[in-house]
Amino acid sequence: MINVTFTTADGEKIQAQGTGGSVMELAVAHNVPGIDGDCGGVCSCATCHVHVAQDDMARVGYANDIEKDMLELSDDVSETSRLCCQIALSKDIDGLSVTVVRE
């Protein structure tokens, strides 16, 4: 199992476990508030915006240009912003912590 901790916009911590797919799909499956995944994970809605913990950026990586264009539509964009539909749920990110931007 791959573990991800989501911190919601109001500070609640939700621990989720999964075996594959994307971090967005994991969040939706665990009813994480603020992660809607409206576009189904094709990087065209920004309803899956998270801030990745700084310590995790090296293994998760930064947003690519397509993602950055989409993030321009979102509030509270930072250097560690990612659209979590673009983060594959793999062993490489086991223990990831992300903070949800939207309520």
Ligand code: FES
């Ligand atoms: S689910 Fe739409 S951009 Fe991630």
